[in-house]
Amino acid sequence: VCVVGGGPTGLALSALLSRHGVASATLERRDAPSTHPRAHFVNARTMEVFRGVDGDLARACVDDAPALAQWRWFRYATSLTNGAALGAVDQFDGATTARTKASPTHSTHFSQHKLTRALMRRAREAHAEGASGVIEDARVEEVRADAEGVTVRAEVGAGGGTLEIRAEYCVVADGANSETRTRLGIAMRGKRDLQRLVNVHFKSRDLANDLVDDPAMLYFVFNPDAVVVVVAHDLREGEFVAQIPYLPPVQDASDFTRAVCERILRSAIGWRDGETSKKLEILDVRAWTMSAEVSETFRAGERVFLAGDAAHRFPPSGGFGMNTGIQDAHNLAWKLAAVTRGLSSPKLLQTYESERRPVALRNTALSVENFEAVLKIPTALGLPPIAANALRDVVSGLPSVIPSSMRKTILEAGLAVGRAQCGSLLTADNPIGAARRAAVKRMCDDPQGTLRLQFPKEDVGFSYEPADADGLARLHEPGTLRVGVRVPHAWMQTTRGELSTLDLVDEDVTGPRFTVFARGFDDIQEDTLSEPGGFPMRLVRIVDSPTDSPSAAFDAYGAWFKKTNHLGTKSLVLVRPDAHVACITSDPSEVVVALREASSSPAKNH
Ligand SMILES: Cc1cc2nc3c(=O)[nH]c(=O)nc-3n(C[C@H](O)[C@H](O)[C@H](O)COP(=O)(O)OP(=O)(O)OC[C@H]3O[C@@H](n4cnc5c(N)ncnc54)[C@H](O)[C@@H]3O)c2cc1C
Structure with a gap:
């Protein structure tokens, strides 16, 4: 089997195929794994998959992850360190452990770049030992299937020439902007461009020290200078990612230079202007587009399959992206093994799409709902995203004689007025501010009122029965014994x-x-x-x-x-x-x- 893309999906597939005794080659265009953190929530079902592949991998995800106390909270505030606390939600509702009765293991907070490194180590070792494993610095340019197999052509490194691999099957796991999917002519269906964001990856021991008494996985910050979500990937190491929304076409990702990002971050953190004794180091700034799309099909002919973000991309709210990809790999690996080893007819592979696409549609719908839940708080605070979008539309409709730099200034001034009004209302002792703070507190106290982290039915209760009328996977209580659902843990x-x-x-x-x-x-x-x-x-x-x-x-x-x-x-x-x-x-x-x-x-x- 040839796997295109050595992200979490491709590398998990490689490990699962090895376990089933199937030789595979994973082609990855990077020459080293990405160090930019993205996903960080590994759900219980993914941990079960890892436990089945390799006890050491599952243990590493738990042992190397921060303790639950460091990531159980989502906090809402006017700044991370010294603003008004607007609300906080304990995602584990006072429980002393992330464990539940439904699983022999439990969810964890382990950053994607660390997980990918661990999976990559295994794949490199496997490659050194035999035919399976990963070939880095190899960019796939063509996937061509015929009646007997698939030919995959890749360009290798600088001047490394062309590599051609002949395989029985090919799995395309080259991410949300999959070039291979586009070349195969497979379209995505759903909503594109829900939001544009820049992710600012930064390290700061000073910030981690300041947050010792208020640890959290996510900090949602609303103040006159910044509306930002900060993900604490690892408070022990002071590793964070801030997500800053921006509004094209008036704003552009390139507006967010390191200096601009640092100014926004310092304000979100609550460090005073000119406060130079506290340090933060920006490692990377990357733009990305949030969409909610599932590919129209999960296969091209009989021998090429799509998995992971190449087959579905949706908002990170709820943390389902990477988990869904790894579970695609889990569904596909045993079927590929059964067919390549002659145990099953190739028809078995058709069930990959009929079982996994409804799960992808279900998780996409849930992630959009979660994204809408995230927007409820700024709306309650008087910062409705719809107003920002409307202002952007007005500014982008201004006559073309107005240069783009002036449009940016007008937009930023308008947004700043909104944030400033909101900020002063929130901190001042006045009835409007008090009412808004009370509304946010009510939302935080209501288990369904804001973004949640735990989705037990979607996590371990999804079923491979035929989908419901909307094409979504059916869900059951965890622990249900039923055909199509994962066997109850006992x-x-x-x-x-x-x-x-x-x-x-x-x-x-x-x-x-x-x-x-x-x-x-x-x-x-x-x-x-x-x-x-x-x-x-x-x-x-x-x-x-x-x-x-x-x-x-x-x-x-x-x-x-x-x-x-x-x-x-x-x-x-x-x-x-x-x-x-x-x-x-x-x-x-x-x-x-x-x-x-x-x-x-x-x-x-x-
Ligand atoms: C800000 C953010 C937060 C997130 N948080 C979570 C979370 O908490 N939990 C969760 O489950 N998900 C989360 N996600 C989603 C998660 O990051 C993705 O779903 C996950 O990376 C998908 O893995 P993948 O292996 O399918 O794709 P990718 O991780 O994109 O990997 C694809 C790989 O293919 C390689 N590649 C691309 N083109 C080629 C080519 N032509 N030839 C060879 N190789 C190629 C790439 O270099 C890359 O290594 C988040 C995403 C974002 C943006």
């Missing part, structure tokens, strides 16, 4: 210690394999459930007392019993290699049929 005692049902699905995997959890079938054997030469399957007998059988698991806490008791004393739950349930029955012959279908046709999921 702790089991085994001869190898306490393991989750999810661990039992991933344990000792060397290729794609289904798992059957059998309760009440004490004497059942694997050959009763599978046919010779059929799709590999592992039987786990769930028993009600301690066991010394390696193929049995003791349901010591009765968690599996609770999930399956309504099915009667006997139940068989067939689980796909990606942990989604394929079949629930008490009749062994139905398991045989479901496994036969997995070998010959689309994965049975309803």
Whole structure:
């Protein structure tokens, strides 16, 4: 398999393919991983995927991440360090841990550039050992499929010449502005250009020290000089990214020079003009466009697939972008492995689009809702984004004799008046300011009132059943036992210690394999459930007392019993290699049929 793009999606796919014994080459145009932080929230389902790939990777994401106390809050204020606090939301509602009953692991706050470095290290090591791995400094220029395979052509480094790779399949994971998708003629559908922003990546130990008593993941700042969101990527290291919106065509990203950004940042932080003893270092300023789009299809013909941001790009609010990409890779990896190893017919690959596109549409819709939730606060404060856009439209409609520098000045003056009025109202002791502050506080106190971080149903409850009437993935409560949904997590005692049902699905995997959890079938054997030469399957007998059988698991806490008791004393739950349930029955012959279908046709999921 050839993977285009070594971002989190491509590198996760590379790791998952290796685990299934499939050789792959990942081509990445950069000669070293990006150091610019983007995503930072890794949700529980992604952590489960990592736990299945490599316990060390999952542990590193937790051990190297800041403690929960450092990132559980979203704060709203007129400045980060010395302004009026407008509100704060504890995204974990007082809980002492990010853990929930629904998962053997938990979400974490681990920046994308660190995660990418960890994934890249694994991929480089794999490359050094054999055919799989990553080839850096290789920009893909062409992907051409024919009946037998795919030819991928890349330009390598300065003067490195052309590299041509022949593969059975190609996965395009080259990001939101995917050149390969454009070349393949695949269009994006949805809303483009919701907002333009510059991201300012900066380091400041002084700021981290000033925030010791008010740690947060996100700080939303509204004051006369700045309307900014600051992401604290790592308060221990003083690493931050500020997101500053701008309004084209009157404003341009190039207006945000380092000097301009530093002035805005100092005001957002609340350091006085001329305060030189406090330092911040701007590392990078990058412009980006927020859109909410999903590609019209996730494949080009039978051999080329899109994954990650190349297939969907949406607002970062809610933190679903990277997570959705990694979970695309998880859905696709076992199917590619099953087909390339001759276990399934190529038809299985068609289910990638029918299962993942509805999830992408669902997460896009949620991220837009979240973005709108973010806008509620400035609106309540008297800074409605709609007014800024209207002012921009008026200014850009001014006669062309007015030079662009003057338009910028007029726009900035208009925006500054709005911010100044808002700022003085917020800090002064007057009825309007008090009413606005009270409105923001009410929003922060209401669990649905502002941007949230936790979305348990979207995180682990999405289903691969046929989509709803709007084409969106169906959602269920985490822990629901249902065909199409990821199997419920339950702790089991085994001869190898306490393991989750999810661990039992991933344990000792060397290729794609289904798992059957059998309760009440004490004497059942694997050959009763599978046919010779059929799709590999592992039987786990769930028993009600301690066991010394390696193929049995003791349901010591009765968690599996609770999930399956309504099915009667006997139940068989067939689980796909990606942990989604394929079949629930008490009749062994139905398991045989479901496994036969997995070998010959689309994965049975309803
Ligand atoms: C400000 C911000 C905050 C975010 N916060 C979150 C968050 O908290 N949680 C979350 O889940 N998501 C978040 N996201 C989204 C997340 O960053 C993306 O969804 C994620 O990077 C997608 O990963 P990817 O591997 O699909 O694409 P990318 O990360 O864009 O990787 C694509 C790779 O392909 C390479 N490439 C491009 N063209 C070629 C070519 N022709 N040949 C070879 N290689 C090529 C690129 O160099 C790049 O390395 C955020 C995004 C932004 C902008």
